[in-house]
Amino acid sequence: MDPSPHPLSQFVLKMHSRCDLACDHCYVFEHADQSWRGRPTVISGAVLDIAARRIADHARTHRLDTVHVVLHGGEPLLAGRERLRLAAQGLHTALSGVCALDLRIHTNGVTLDEKFCDLFAEFDIKVGVSLDGDRAANDLHRRYRNGRSSHAQVLRAIDLLNSPRYRHLFAGLLCTVDLRNDPVTVYDALARLAPPRIDFLLPHATWDEPPARPADSTSTAPYGDWLLRVHDRWTAAGRPMGVRVLDSVLRTLRGASSLTESLGLAPVELAVIETDGALEQADSLKTAYDGAPGTGMHVTTHSLDEMAVHPGIVARQQGLDGLCETCRDCPVVRSCGGGLYAHRYRSGSDAGGFMNPSVYCADLKQLITGIRDREAQKTPMPQLPLDDTHLDELATGFGGAEAVELLARHELTVNRELLAAVWHESAHSATGTAAWEALAVLDAEAPESVDAVLAHPYLRPWAQRALRGDGEAGRIAMRGVAELAAAALVRAGREGTVTVPTGAGVLRLPTLGAFVVGDATLAQVTGGADEGFTVRVGERTHTVGRKSGADPAWRARHRFELPGWAVALEDTDPWRDAHGYPVRARLSPAAAEDWRGQLAAAWEWIQHELPAYAPGLAAGLSVVTPLRESPTGADISSAARDAFGAVGIARPDTPQTLACLLVHEFQHVKLGAVLDLMDLYDPTCEQLFYAPWRPDPRPLEGLLQGTYAHIAVVDYWRARRRTADGAEAHEAEVRFARWREQTAEAVDTLVGSGALTELGGRFVAAMGETVSSRLTDPVLPDALINARRTAADHKGRTAPEAG
Structure with a gap:
């Protein structure tokens, strides 16, 4: 047959x-x-x-x-x-x-x-x-x-x-x-x-x-x-x-x-x-x-x-040949396709009873023409904040400080829109209304302080949870609005008081830290006190500021001013649990200092060995969230799609590995922001694609994200083989050889997917040029053989028939 x-x-x-x-x-x-x-x-x-x-x-x-x-x-x-x-x-x-x-x-x-x-x-x-x-x-x-x-x-x-x-x-x-x-x-x-x-x-x-x-x-x-x-x-x-x-x-x-x-x-x-x-x-x-x-x-x-x-x-x-004449002559037939086959049935008619229009013919035509007309009437998209120069910079896999700052401004706009949606979609308590009014005043009088708080990477996970509309959402919404207002008040150094509902025994002040309040359900945050602020819980008043002693109830966020890069360790915000891995609990002072030392060393390494990545990272990566270490010792890192400006990392053994994790995950952060701005691919594409770095096929966005991130991985191993010695240098040579070829293969898969938009095709082509330029670097023959053997083994186990 x-x-x-x-x-x-x-x-x-x-x-x-x-x-x-x-x-x-x-x-x-x-x-x-x-x-x-x-x-x-x-x-x-x-x-x-x-x-x-x-x-x-x-x-x-x-x-x-x-x-x-x-x-x-x-x-x-x-x-x-x-x-x-x-x-x-x-x-x-x-x-x-x-x-x-x-x-x-x-x-x-x-x-x-x-x-x-x-x-x-x-x-x-x-x-x-x-x-x-x-x-x-x-x-x-x-x-x-x-x-x-x-x-x-x-x-x-x-x-x-x-x-x-x-x-x-x-x-x-x-x-x-x-x-x-x-x-x-x-x-x-x-x-x-x-x-x-x-x-x-x-x-x-x-x-x-x-x-x-x-x-x-x-x-x-x-x-x-x-x-x-x-x-x-x-x-x-x-x-x-x-x-x-x-x-x-x-x-x-x-x-x-x-x-x-x-x-x-x-x-x-x-x-x-x-x-x-x-x-x-x-x-x-x-x-x-x-x-x-x-x-x-x-x-x-x-x-x-x-x-x-x-x-x-x-x-x-x-196709068309399988439809009745009425359907073949219809102007929306290529969308309708005659409707579901079963819905065409009429007993006693031709072709086994199915050579008829759908019983929902009028409904399908109404739906299709209605959507068509609505799409045609859409107003033109507003001017994108990125011009061609900045977009082309980002498409190469890099992107300077100005390009990343433009992404950050757009993400701030998205956060502001989400905050407005939370307010308009939630039932307002008296406490929430007072906090909203205080935030509105601060936004007019000290907008830079409000912007700093609203740019907090974990605002979006909070807002999305508040917008779910279930039984907890209203309390989460009003508490979050008050927390934002209180944090903005403190950052602005303005006098005033914001009453904040508390949850799980903690008063959260985004970008600043958290206050342990025990069983209290309300706290009053007052700004302008001795260059700091006060928190009144029940009958007790706590003062936090440079001229006051350390209060054991106050858990300040660890913030480090490194040469050219200001970064915070986030171990206080309950919404930081957005990275798909368990987060570390509050760090001890010694553990925080260990992190500071390793971040400083990793940042110095990036500046010297990966200078093309340093300006963008310094402009856009403001938060590192410590994750719980793997019991097997494996490196763990993650970038949450809805937490621009943050990455989650379990502290690795060496500064060089930390440098790799930072640049790798920040690639995801950058590309996520680009995808918030523009469509690089057809979002309805459901095909799965072979990804050389994964044990399972990936959807198109997953492959695009992984490929973009691996441009930085290729460059990391390219740098490591220059700076390592002995066996480590040989291992770096093998990994460089493997990842440059497999990342180039992934670029080809993206190009051949048929699902990239015109802009996406241009973006991926620039990615490909960066990867192709690495293919000309000479590599030792045995390293190349080992790399190709490893790649072939992975592909054979993962998707031997897939491209």
Whole structure:
């Protein structure tokens, strides 16, 4: 049999054929196809084994880079941890050395717990959760069989996924549209949960069983109108997360591919493996007629190559030729693509009943033209604060003090906007209102002091938490506003008093330090006292200033004035825990002094050996947050995407290593600020790419960030081989040889991704010129051999078929 020109790359693996909820809009149990009744409840180990081998064989035959598998149901968690483990192990084993595996699970979330999440973390299984909005919206459909609401259990699951331990597993929320629910209320309820993506789904329907439409509605496209209201709310909020249907429309309007099979003309490459091993088409076909998804094939007797050429699969891979005449003549067909295949069904019509427009035709046209017109009416972007000269400096991997200062000014503007958003979105207490008014006065009279406080790297993590809108957000918001006002008052040296609510026994003064207040819930900060300030807690007044003695309750931030660089060690701010690693507790004076000495030595080394990096680093890196050391002695460092001006580092053994970590992480800081200013790549690109410095494939931004950072790593080892002796010099030679070639390879991958914007292409080209200039340095032959052997081994273990 001739292989399909469109091999299958997406698989739905049915783990369990029953569900613990009784959602009345479920296409598996409530629509025309009722084949679930005759299927095994749980998939067997034998079916899992042959399914994994079939998928691997198909991937090997067609040289696929990545296979996408979703563990599904019914409710897949009902299969239990051991059966899910068996599925994950089997897939990883079968695909090892063949291609990358993108493994996900879609669940209603009601039984999700830490043990499940630990299993998912072990196998990097991303988790999508179904939720239709707030409780009222969710309760319209997603209830237990006895009518009890599932909403609280789902929110508990999402809170678990949002915890730092499991946040990397959270894939997003899936919400089925119901016109009875207000779209803005639904969107806001979902957005407050901070999902990485929201997927709004039209309820499955056909021309025989059309979707519900309000009898009193005057709209001819109520579902299109509903989604447009979501689009407008999402856009007004700054598009803080991906929304699959809206991103897909935006992509297809630009000529790119869709992110969903329900839009666009890209071929569908999906197969379903049922609990009994039957090979079926997409589950959405269950809404058409009984038996619609069936193929008559079984995983034990048919290959996936045979499945790929089944007429039902081929019918969804023909682009325009697979659509009816009405669709082919439509001006938005390249975005709409005829809509979801199942939604075209009408009994008694041609081509098996699917050669029709979508039953949502008017709604899809309304949505697409509405978004198109809104995009066309957008006002031009304001002039960027970076001119071409500064941008080109940064693109080379360096960037002088002026360019970095411009980035810092823009980040300050972003922080100011976030602060305003916190104020406007939060309920105001009397204490918070007084603090806001004090901050406004200081902003007029001592703006440089306010700017210094608002530029604090950990303002943004606080603001983002305050904007989540949950039960704690209001208190966090008002406390933070008061803390900022008090810190600005102290920095300005102005007389006045700010009352600050305290939390966890600490009064936080951003950029200055923290005060231990015990059980007190309020503290009064008064400025202008003896060139310092006073803090009144209960009946006791503490004075902090140059002319007063040291108060044991005051924990000043350690600040060091090194030659040409002022840097602070941040070990007091509770929001510093943003780097993905545990932070160190308050440093002792001796430990802080050890840090000062090593920072001074590292800075001196950077100035002498990496002078191109020194001016930008001095202009933009103001905070180093000490991280907890690794028990294995491995170097640990991190730059948080939302903490401009700070890096987290576990203090290494040598100043040279600290120098490497500083320049490496500050590359991420710079590039993050550039990405806040401009689009260098298509943000909807979901492809994963081989990264030479990672054990797993990376999304495009991750590869871009890593490549930019490794320009500094290349230059560090280039300098180390000049300054080291003996074995250390040889090791530096090997690492220089390896990283210059692999960073050049990563640049080529970025260029070939097809997802860079015009500006991004220019930026990456300049990065490539810097790396290419390092390729001309002579390297000892044995070092080059060792470097290439190490690189080949890494690539062979990580992504042997990927580029």
